[in-house]
Amino acid sequence: MRTISDMFAEMKKIADEEGYQFNPDSIQLNDILDGLWENEHRYGYPSCPCRIAKGVLADDMDMICPCNYRDADVEEYGCCLCVLYVSDDWATRKHDPIPERRPQEYYEKGYPAILEQKGAGGGDMVEVYRCTVCGYLCGREEPPDLCPICRAKKERFEKFDKIY
Amino acid sequence: MKKNIRPKLYTLSTCMHCRATKRFLKEHGIEYDFVDVDKLDGREKEEVLSEVKSISGGVRFPTIVIGSKVIVGFYEDKLKKALGI
Ligand code: SF4
Numbered sequence: 162m163r164t165i166s167d168m169f170a171e172m173k174k175i176a177d178e179e180g181y182q183f184n185p186d187s188i189q190l191n192d193i194l195d196g197l198w199e200n201e202h203r204y205g206y207p208s209c210p211c212r213i214a215k216g217v218l219a220d221d222m223d224m225i226c227p228c229n230y231r232d233a234d235v236e237e238y239g240c241c242l243c244v245l246y247v248s249d250d251w252a253t254r255k256h257d258p259i260p261e262r263r264p265q266e267y268y269e270k271g272y273p274a275i276l277e278q279k280g281a282g283g284g285d286m287v288e289v290y291r292c293t294v295c296g297y298l299c300g301r302e303e304p305p306d307l308c309p310i311c312r313a314k315k316e317r318f319e320k321f322d323k324i325y
Numbered sequence: 326m327k328k329n330i331r332p333k334l335y336t337l338s339t340c341m342h343c344r345a346t347k348r349f350l351k352e353h354g355i356e357y358d359f360v361d362v363d364k365l366d367g368r369e370k371e372e373v374l375s376e377v378k379s380i381s382g383g384v385r386f387p388t389i390v391i392g393s394k395v396i397v398g399f400y401e402d403k404l405k406k407a408l409g410i
Contacts (some may be wrong), residue, residue: 189341189345192344200337210341211337211339211386213386214363244341260341268374268384
């Protein structure tokens with residue numbers, strides 16, 4: 162099992178590459194990392210420390226850090242739910258708790274059940290985006306700012322029509 | 326502080342906001358009851374989660390009950406008001 166500092170070093174490497182910033186308050190940052198590591202330790206994966214995990218990988222898949230909700234929250238509220246990742250203009254923002262973006266029904270039914278339910282009818286799922294540079298595919302509300310594989314910009318993504 | 330109002334906290338042991346809430350109450354010398362829901366298992370966990378849901382309509386942490394008031398999240402101003410401090 163990696164140590165907390167190993168874990169943070171790995172996270173920091175990716176965050177630096179992708180242009181993400183961590184909470185500048187070191188007390189808060191340490192608290193969050195401590196919680197994240199605790200989750201990794203007991204579940205085997207770094208489930209979001211400020212959300213209740215089921216402890217079953219498939220059910221918690223969307224809230225393994227960095228969770229599916231981070232980018233939209235950093236963009237809209239200036240931080241993710243745990244305040245681990247913050248926006249460039251974080252210092253000038255109001256720091257009230259932000260609302261939970263993960264739908265409440267996920268907590269009751271788990272992530273796979275919801276995907277199945279949405280996917281069954283087809284079309285009703287999140288969009289699938291394709292990086293036109295390297296072909297990377299992702300299913301989310303908006304394409305990522307940077308392609309995690311080849312670092313192409315958001316504009317290089319196109320909607321991908323699912324083939325069933 | 327208003328008498329007879331002992332806050333009840335539903336928290337996660339791993340959550341920064343929950344830790345900050347507990348710290349805040351301690352700093353103000355306020356005694357409270359709490360349950361770290363992530364430390365429960367099986368049926369007990371399910372039961373407490375449905376309790377949280379019935380209180381605030383969702384499972385978010387911390388959920389703080391002070392008398393008839395419910396606060397979801399660590400809001401210092403709301404806490405102070407509810408506690409009369
Ligand atoms: S809210 Fe922040 S800390 Fe929690 S999983 Fe998402 S990105 Fe990680």
